Amino acid sequence: MKRMIRIGLWSLTGVCVLAAGVVLVGVLAGERKGARIVSVPVVSLAYRDDAQALARGKYLYESRGCMDCHGASGKGRVFIDDPGGLYVRAPNLTSGSAVIGRYREADWVRAIRHGVAPSGRALMVMPSEDYNRLSDDDLGALVAYVRSLPPLPGEVAEVRLPWMVRALYGFGLVKDAAEKIDHGLPPARPMTATVSPEYGAYVANACLGCHGAGLRGGKIxxxxxxxxxxxxxxxxxxxxxxxxxxxxxxxxxxSGLRPDGSPVSRVMPFDSFGRMDDVDLGALYLHLKALPAQSASR
Known part of the structure; x- marks a missing residue:
């Protein structure tokens, strides 16, 4: 009996050592992956700073999720502080930041549209897949508004990943911002805001980060x-x-409430999406109702 117990203990020890080795390999692979340089085609935009562009940029900033992570003032904030060890602080986007204050026009395009920092490294937590298809006009307006924000003191970005998540990142099961994007896609063509399924598909780009490319949902x-x-x-x-x-x-x-009064998911960014105007929400509704049926979720 004692012999069987010893064999069982040694087997368990071996499994634990093997698992620890696998995790370590994944973590080391993740460190190499995070240090890679990502080369993406970046074309600078001609940024307008007229009242109409700034108003459009403010609307996009407040209704497309930017405000949820970076705050209404743009100074950044902690938006994930999970007991399991996941910690994410969005950076200060105002010119009060020593980092953002050095951004050139192309750097904004690289970060927002492609999920890549000016250094060439991939951003870890940035939903660039939601913004990759913004038209040049809308992206230019968004950046113009952010650059117009009053300079404020704030922190730089900070992302802390648990060991297991770092290992999964190394093995490709968790992706950084740059990995989620087809960088060869051209930006969306300029669109007139109308209550139509076509314009709704453009609005629905803001949903991709959580609901997936086919909007089929599943674990985020x-x-x-x-x-x-x-x-x-x-x-x-x-x-x-x-x-x-x-x-x-x-x-x-x-409201964040279903027709029967029950609350929708607590992680839905209603503070932002609830600021969409009637045209955007009406168009989004028509697009979702026109989606082809899918048989399997992500």
């Missing part, structure tokens, strides 16, 4: 383990079945 990659999965927004899912009229969908996006 790299999110804290206690975050609920993103809803499947295609006809195969049950989420959009609750909204048989655009007014119900708009009401949910503004």
């Amino acid at each position: 990659p790299g999110a804290p383990p206690d975050w609920p999965p993103a809803a499947d927004l295609t006809p195969a899912g049950s989420a959009m079945a609750r909204y048989d009229a655009p007014e119900k969908f708009v009401g949910m996006m503004r």
Whole structure:
């Protein structure tokens, strides 16, 4: 009996050592991966600073999720501080930051559209897939507004990943911002804001980071383990079945409550998305209702 126990203990020890070795290999691979230089095609934009462009940029900043991470003033904030060890602080975007204050026009495009820092390293936590398809006009307006923010003191970006997440990153199961993007895609063509499925598809780019490229939902990659999965927004899912009229969908996006009064996911950025105007939300509704049926979630 004692012999069997010893064999079991040695086997367990061997499994633990092997698992620790696998994690260490993944962590080291992740460090090499994070240090790589990502070369992306970057074309500088001609930034307008007229009142119309600044107003459009402010609207995009407040309604497309930028404010959720960087704060209304742009000085940055901690938006994930998970007991499991995941910690993310978004950087100060104002010219009061020694880092952002040195940004050139091309650096803004590289970071927002491609998820790559001016140094050439990939940004770890930046939903650039949501902004990659912004038209040049909208991206220029967004950057113009951010650059117009009053300079404020604030912290630089800080991302702390648990060992297991670092290992998963090394093995490619967790991706950084640059990995999630097809950098060869051209920006979206300029679009007139109308309540149409076509314009709704443009608005829906803001949903890609959580709901996936096909908006089929599922576990949000790299999110804290206690975050609920993103809803499947295609006809195969049950989420959009609750909204048989655009007014119900708009009401949910503004209040965070379903038609029956129950709350939607606590991680949905309603403070931002609820600021979308009636045209954007109406178009988004039409696009989601027109999505092709999918049979499997992410």
